[in-house]
Amino acid sequence: MTRRDPSSQVDLLQGTLDLLILRTLLAGSTHGHAIAKHIQRTSEEMLQVETGSLYPALHRLEARGWISASWALSDKGKRARFYRLTPQGRKQLVAEQSKWEALSRAIALILNPVDQGESQ
């Protein structure tokens, strides 16, 4: 397994982890370790999920009723705690995602201004 040099990793913005977890679970229910791996792999190792943030986040989302948990067997036949998106969580994901997209668009506009007719 290849690991990136930590200096090239990006710290997660406050609250972003919740969004990423919800998005990951959209594909189907899975356990904490797989969620972390998925985020890491999909972000091309840019995002490293700390367990110290992952589990509190999972339990927080569960407390809010956005995901629910149940025990099931993993691929390798071990007991694991599987998380699943609830209907409420699905709604939350849509809201969070559009918020995030609006934000990143706004930031992109500032960072990469496109001169349109404003000749100087």
Next chain:
Amino acid sequence: MNSFFRKLLWLTQRRDKEAELREELRFHLEEDAEERQECGQTENEARRATRHEFGNVTLVQEITRAEWGWPRLEQVARDAGYGLRQIRRNPTFSTVAIATLALGIGGITAMFSVVYAVLIRPLPYANADRLVMIWDDMSKNDVTSKHNSTPAEWIEWRRLNSVFTDLATSQQGDATLSGDGEPEQLPTRKVSWTFWNVLGVQPMLGRVFTEDEDNKSMRVAVISYGLWQRRFGGASDIVGRRISLNDEPYEVIGVMPRSFYFMPSRDIDVWMPASWPSWMRRNFTWHDAHIVARLKPGVTVEQARQSMQALSLQVTAKDFRGPHSVFVVPLREEIAGKTKTALILLLCAAAALLLIACVNLANLLLSRGTVRGREVAVRAALGAGRGRLIAQFLTESLVLAGLGVVAGLLLALPAMLFLERLVPEAMGAARLTLDWRVLAFSAAIAVAAALIFGLAPALRGSRVSPQEELRDGGHGTAGARSHWFQHALIIAETALAVVLLTCGGLLLQTFQHLRNNDLGIRRESLLTFETPLFRYKDFDKRVAFLNAEIEKVREIPGVISAGSIDFIPFTNFARATFYRLDGQPESSLAGQVTLIRNVSRDYFATVGARLREGRFFIASDQKSDSPVAIVNEAFANRHFAGGSPLGRKFQFGNGHWYTIVGVVKQIRESGVLEEEKPAVYRVNKQCDQMYDLNAGVVVRTAVEPASIISAVRHAIWSLDKDQPLAHIQTMEEIVDHQLSTPSQSSALLTAFALLALLLASLGIYGVLSYTVTQRTPEIGVRMALGATSNQILFSFGRRGLALTLAGLAIGLVLAAFATHLMSALLYGFQPGYVSTVTGVSLVFLSVATLACFVPARRASRVNPVIALRNE
């Protein structure tokens, strides 16, 4: 299910959840390790790397667990639980602390309940803060400047004013209710039809009367809830019933709600139309009406005052006594009266007592903080931050304060029963209740108290250095520097206690003075009552009935003598009239007012009045064209200072000329606490017939006066079985009742002051004994080096006394200010300030000396061998 209930459910499954979390994390670690092994690491390497990357498993568990509930709340609950354990573990400390707090909090809660009832609770009228009372300003004509107004003024003011939406007038008119059952004398008011609208009140049953009914003198009555329940058993068909008032039929048209009352007293039972006769509507001298008015929106009291003063001067311009101004007083001020000053003073006293209690507690906690240094050091060493330690200390203080509030409320409840008597006569709903506002107040007070007494110990206690504290024997010199704060607290509480003691002493002296004031009569063994004479229209018949009833009463065994006066002494400030002396021009009539009383021949002998000169009335003072009169000292001094008025004549209006035959020592007819006013006494056979003759009867007894009450009733009913008796009370009761505000405020303030003295001396004692304990090794060294026990005694005693003296000095300065603020409660009396201050200082110094001496003596008895061995 929302997050709150989910967390609540989880709270019951904590154990299962813990196990699940452990398993979840273990799975994560195993999964990670397996992955690493698949990438070619050995099992050991993989496990170590995984552990390393994962970090502190316990920490991850802990912060995950925090998501299950309400971590802050749980921490507070844990601290509170710990606080409770601390309280159980130190029963002596806890009892002292809670008792101290209970005194402080209970006192201020009880006082606040009265302040709330009298000064804050909304009066039972619509927008009551827009209501004002208007009084005539007669300072040019009389010793009392604030007078009742006249119905004529009411009519003119209503017509011409620009600042009120409307004005209403009312007049006293006691009436006897008869018909079914014993005749009963009721306090009643004649009120103008505007009364209901001005106050903005509605009857609970029926209606109030109209302008038309008022103008046509209709006999309709609105009755009180109390009368409806008491006399009519709350009958649902009360509206429309006919009742008999002063032998005249009235129709009940409405019942007022229970909460309704209005000046001048809370127990008015009947309101009827004023229906002012036409002569009264034009007469500006008939000062017998209360006027209440509602300010127009946007008009201030000050604007109303200026406008009404100008209007009054204009309206009375043609009055023969010359124009006069008015007073405009907000209703609340009028109702609360002198009680306001007393209540504010007592509330301040209660606050001072609470502060002293807090200071004491702060001192106790500071001392204990040093004992707990080691425990705190352990916590700090295990990673508790300063903020966390402060939070824990404050939570413990809050737990103490919470218990203090509970104990305080238990103390406040019985105190409130006593304090009900402080509610002014003019206010209804005298019951003091622990409603939510009072409870919220005591809760707020408790939190404030916890902060006051807990903050300093928390700040101090949380500042520890674990290495130093945990090294054995690390105590010793640390305390010395920190004592200045405790000493400042001692000085502060001493000063507060001195202020309370001084004010208490002054009030007590004033009360003693008022109590021993020469009333002009002998108040013991004197029964008084009234027999309303509305049944006798003819003046001579009234006099005849009066004299007959006095004769009857005199025959009762145990009665020494009996007499009559139209108004029982100290109970009525009305019934004054204009007069002129012989030799004075007719115009002087305008500027002179005297109280006027009509008495039976034996009246003065019965009440035990004393003559300054001349004579009392005698049998030969019969109906005559050259009647005689007795004047009081204030009257004599007004016109004949230094000389004798005997033989001089005076005249009321243009009636007979009365010859002065005696000067009687001052009797304050208007009230025990009122100023001395000129008064004239006539024997009732020689009165002008135009007066209604009221019939107050006084009976001097050889036995307990209350014991003859039923004999008196029967004696009078043997003359006339329908004759009502009213206001049966002993003279002692009348006087005590009038002195109740000064007596209660001085008693309460003295109680607060004594408690303050006790707490302050306990405070001094506590701090000094603590110092002695702490410095025992040092004392041992000093004694080993040759200090005598007297030197030690002196050095410790001196410290305590120095603190006491500093507090005493500051307290006396503050007391001077406080005395100034409470001057209204001294009723013009000048208590001996110097003697009070000397007395207070002596009491304080002796108590404080004792409080210093006991620990100082303990210090002087330290055995150096034992002290040094312990080191």
